[in-house]
Structures are given as structure tokens and as C-alpha cells.
Amino acid sequence: MRKSIWAMSFFSLMVAGQCIAEPSGAAMREYEQAMEMTPDLENGRKVYRICAVCHTPEGWGLDSGAYPQVAGQLATVLIKQLADIRARNRDNPTMVPFTSPQLLGGAQEIADVAAYIAQLPMSPHNGVGPGIDLALGEQLYKDNCTECHGETGEGILDDHIPAIYGQHYRYLLRQFEWIKMERRRNADKKMVKQIHRFTHRDIRAVLDYVSRIKPPKEKLATEGWHNPDFPNFARPSTMHSGAGYMIDQRPTRPSRPR
Ligand code: HEC
Ligand code: HEC
Numbered sequence: 001m002r003k004s005i006w007a008m009s010f011f012s013l014m015v016a017g018q019c020i021a022e023p024s025g026a027a028m029r030e031y032e033q034a035m036e037m038t039p040d041l042e043n044g045r046k047v048y049r050i051c052a053v054c055h056t057p058e059g060w061g062l063d064s065g066a067y068p069q070v071a072g073q074l075a076t077v078l079i080k081q082l083a084d085i086r087a088r089n090r091d092n093p094t095m096v097p098f099t100s101p102q103l104l105g106g107a108q109e110i111a112d113v114a115a116y117i118a119q120l121p122m123s124p125h126n127g128v129g130p131g132i133d134l135a136l137g138e139q140l141y142k143d144n145c146t147e148c149h150g151e152t153g154e155g156i157l158d159d160h161i162p163a164i165y166g167q168h169y170r171y172l173l174r175q176f177e178w179i180k181m182e183r184r185r186n187a188d189k190k191m192v193k194q195i196h197r198f199t200h201r202d203i204r205a206v207l208d209y210v211s212r213i214k215p216p217k218e219k220l221a222t223e224g225w226h227n228p229d230f231p232n233f234a235r236p237s238t239m240h241s242g243a244g245y246m247i248d249q250r251p252t253r254p255s256r257p258r
Contacts, residue, residue, distance in 0.1 A: 024087070027080075027083040027089045030110070033106075034107040034111040035111070039112050039114070040112045041112070041116055041119070043112040045229050047109050056235070057229070058225070059071030059117055059227075061171065063127030064127070065172075067171075068171045069123055072166070073118060073155075074163055075114045075115055076158070076159075077155060078113075078117055079111065079160070082104075082113075090185060121222075124221055127168035129208025129211055130208065133201065137205035137210075140206040141153075141209050144194050145194075148161050148188070148191065149164050152165055153166075163215075165210065165215050172210060176195070
């Protein structure tokens with residue numbers, strides 16, 4: 001009797017363990033499959049049509065940080081994030097329906113759209129912070145971030161470490177805080193450790209600094225560039241003014257009606 005109870009609880013532990021391990025396993029498999037594909041840019045452009053609705057045809061997202069700039073991001077990072085979001089290894093309730101196999105496709109389409117996005121020129125005017133604590137920000141960056149994100153925030157292609165230069169300040173802030181409080185499940189454990197002592201002032205200072213690092217000239221779009229692949233896309237005039245759905249103001253937990 002005793003023995004079977006032991007066996008049963010051991011079994012349920014294993015099942016529970018598998019449920020926890022499963023999402024990242026699925027994401028990893030998809031990442032590896034997509035990495036083996038030869039990307040088709042023309043198909044990537046077609047797939048990107050549904051992404052453009054939120055990330056904008058240029059891939060520049062919004063200053064408000066509601067949607068990140070994806071243009072110019074390293075292809076390996078794009079593939080990993082797509083695989084994680086789709087496997088629910090990174091929560092993104094707004095975007096997850098658009099990553100279904102019916103809409104996005106499989107590993108080939110992930111490789112295609114990642115290659116398309118990676119070659120888009122980046123915004124010359126991303127959202128930046130208040131600019132009041134940049135010396136502290138620079139010091140913190142040099143002491144804590146270069147090892148992984150590179151001297152200028154360019155990331156590391158082979159290790160799928162994100163490029164963070166030129167990203168909207170408010171998006172950086174949200175992701176950094178979610179990584180710090182371990183709300184982003186795919187967070188890098190070493191990064192979490194590295195930043196756990198950061199104060200609010202430190203966080204704002206370092207990310208303001210990062211948002212102001214200009215990507216190399218050849219990665220930036222020229223003034224007034226519009227993506228010619230989407231000539232008929234209706235661009236609301238408010239698009240780059242910081243208006244938009246404020247995802248960071250979403251309540252963390254639904255509250256009970258009073
Ligand atoms: C309905 C809006 C919406 C659509 C459509 C959408 N996304 Fe997103 N996407 C988002 C939001 C919101 C985030 C940021 C979520 C967060 O804050 O964690 C995001 C994040 C991302 C990220 C992570 C970026 C980073 O640096 O962390 C990638 C990559 C991405 N999207 C690619 C795509 C691709 C490719 C498509 C099309 C197949 C797509 N998205 C379609 C809303 C959307
Ligand atoms: C040990 C390596 C490491 C260190 C140190 C590190 N990071 Fe990261 N960081 C990562 C990895 C890896 C990711 C992506 C995790 C994933 O796969 O989703 C990441 C993600 C991020 C993101 C989210 C980017 C996006 O597009 O979603 C931000 C912002 C960020 N790091 C900022 C920083 C800053 C600022 C510092 C220094 C204070 C720092 N990181 C230190 C490895 C590191």
C-alpha cells in the first residue's frame with residue numbers, strides 16, 4: 001500500500017515536471033528546425049503582412065513601447081522569440097493568436113519572416129528616455145551588459161542574444177522589469193542574477209543610455225523612408241506619436257468586480 005502511494009506520487013511528480021519542461025522543449029525543437037531552413041525572402045514578405053498590422057510595415061513598432069521595433073533584429077533572436085511565444089514559453093497574449101500554424105505556418109515560414117525582418121532598415125527616431133542620468137547609465141552598461149549584449153548593444157548572432165540598441169525606451173523598460181521579476185519565462189538566468197541589485201534609478205539610467213546608442217549607419221533607414229513592399233498600407237497619422245494600446249498598463253491580475 002505504502003509503496004503504491006510512493007509510486008503514484010513519484011509518477012505525478014514526473015508528469016508535473018514534464019508539463020513544466022515541455023514548452024521550452026517544443027520551442028527549442030522549433031528553433032533548431034527553423035535554423036536548418038534556407039530562408040525565402042519573398043515568402044517572408046508575404047508572411048510579414050499580418051505582422052505589419054502591429055509592428056508597422058517598416059517594423060519600427062511604436063514609441064510608446066506597446067509594440068517593439070523588430071526591424072534589424074538578429075535573425076536568430078527573431079526565430080527564438082517566435083518559437084518561444086508560440087510555445088507559450090514567453091507570454092504575449094496580444095500576439096499569440098497570430099503565431100498559430102494556420103496564420104504563421106511552420107519552421108520554414110518562421111525562418112522566412114525572420115530573414116525578411118532582419119534585413120529591414122531600423123528607425124532613425126526610436127523612442128528614448130528623459131536623458132537626465134546618462135553618465136550613470138553608461139557606467140552601468142559597461143559594467144553589467146557588454147559581456148552579453150556587446151560593446152554597443154549589437155547582441156550576439158550565434159547565441160541568439162538580442163540587439164538592444166535603437167529599441168524604444170519604454171519597451172526596454174517593460175522587458176527589463178519583466179526579466180528582473182522573472183515574469184518573462186524565457187529570461188536568461190545569468191542576466192537575472194546580474195541585474196537583481198538594480199534600483200529603479202539604475203534601470204532607467206541604463207535603458208535610457210541603451211535607447212540612445214545609435215545602430216551603425218548602414219542599419220538605419222534614411223529620413224522619411226517608407227517600406228516600398230507595402231505601398232497601400234494605411235498608416236494612421238498617430239502611429240509614431242506615442243499613441244497606441246498601452247500594454248504595460250494592463251492589470252497584472254484580473255481584479256474581482258466590487
Ligand atoms: C496583434 C498585434 C501583433 C501582431 C499581429 C504581431 N505581433 Fe509581434 N508583438 C506584439 C507585441 C504586443 C509584442 C511585445 C510583447 C511584450 O511586451 O512582451 C510583440 C513582440 C514580438 C517579438 C519580440 C521582440 C523582442 O525584441 O522581444 C517578435 C520577434 C515579434 N513580435 C514578431 C512578430 C511577427 C514575425 C509577427 C507576424 C507573424 C508578429 N510579431 C505579429 C504584437 C503583435
Ligand atoms: C549573461 C548574459 C546577459 C547579461 C549580462 C545581460 N543580458 Fe540582457 N539578455 C540576455 C539574453 C540571452 C536575453 C534574451 C533572453 C531570451 O531568450 O528571451 C536578454 C534580453 C534582454 C532584454 C530584452 C530584449 C528584447 O528585445 O526583448 C533587454 C532589454 C536586456 N536584455 C537588457 C540588458 C541590460 C541593459 C543588461 C545590463 C544591465 C543586460 N541585459 C545584461 C543576456 C544577458
